[in-house]
Amino acid sequence: MGHCNITVLLPPFDVDARTLPANDPARAAELAATLNTVEEVLEEIGPRSVHDSVPYLYARTDLEIVQTAVWGHVLGISDPALADSGNDLPLLSEARGLRERYPDARIVGRVGFHCGAAHTEDIVWLPDGAMFHAAGWPGDEPFEVTGDPGAIASALGIPAEALEDLGLDEEDPADIEWADFAALALGEADPWGIERIQTTAFRVRHTEFATSTMEELYFTG
Structure with a gap:
C-alpha cells in the first residue's frame, strides 16, 4: 500500500505539524470507537510512529489493528x-461520518491499495x-472525479505552479497523483511524513461488512 490515512484539521488551519502537541491516547481511543468501520475497541496496543501507519498485513489478525491520534486540534x-x-468507496463513507461530527473541519484522506493493479481513493x-473526491485505477478506467480541484486549490491558496507540477490542466485525471494534491491541501499541517509523531x-x-471486505481484498487466494 501507499497511503492509508485521514487527517481531520480543525480550526485554526495555519498549523505546522512539527509543532503539534503529543497524541492524547484517551481521546484517540474515543476517536477509534466512532469510526464507521469499527464495532468495538478491544484493547490499546500502544504508541506507534506515523511511519508505521501503512498496514503491512501478514495474517488475518493484522486486520484488527487501527491507529488513531488526537494531536490537539488535529486528528489522524x-x-x-x-x-x-x-x-x-470506504474513504468517502468515513469522510461523510467525520463531516457530520466535525462540520468546521478540513478533512483530507488518501488511500492507495495494490490488488494486481493499483487502486486509489483521495x-x-x-x-x-x-x-x-477521486477514485479509480490510475492510468486506466474507470476513474471517477467529483468536484473541482481548481476551486479547492483556490480556496486554500495553493499556488498555480504547484498545480502545474501535478499536470492538473493537461493530464487525464487517471494519470494525476491525487495523493499529492491531498498533501497540498494539508500543507505544513500534514503529520504523516514526520517519523517522531506518534x-x-x-x-x-471491525464491522462484519468491513471484515469480510478486508479478507477478500487482502487474503484472496
Whole structure:
C-alpha cells in the first residue's frame, strides 16, 4: 500500500505539524470507537510512529489493528478497512461520518491499495462544503472525479505552479497523483511524513461488512 490515512484539521488551519502537541491516547481511543468501520475497541496496543501507519498485513489478525491520534486540534486515522478495489468507496463513507461530527473541519484522506493493479481513493472536504473526491485505477478506467480541484486549490491558496507540477490542466485525471494534491491541501499541517509523531494502535472488532471486505481484498487466494 501507499497511503492509508485521514487527517481531520480543525480550526485554526495555519498549523505546522512539527509543532503539534503529543497524541492524547484517551481521546484517540474515543476517536477509534466512532469510526464507521469499527464495532468495538478491544484493547490499546500502544504508541506507534506515523511511519508505521501503512498496514503491512501478514495474517488475518493484522486486520484488527487501527491507529488513531488526537494531536490537539488535529486528528489522524489509519485503518486497513479504508482500502478498496473499486466497489465501495470506504474513504468517502468515513469522510461523510467525520463531516457530520466535525462540520468546521478540513478533512483530507488518501488511500492507495495494490490488488494486481493499483487502486486509489483521495478526498479533500472543506468546511464550507466544497469537496473533491477521486477514485479509480490510475492510468486506466474507470476513474471517477467529483468536484473541482481548481476551486479547492483556490480556496486554500495553493499556488498555480504547484498545480502545474501535478499536470492538473493537461493530464487525464487517471494519470494525476491525487495523493499529492491531498498533501497540498494539508500543507505544513500534514503529520504523516514526520517519523517522531506518534499515533496509538488499537486492536478492534471491525464491522462484519468491513471484515469480510478486508479478507477478500487482502487474503484472496
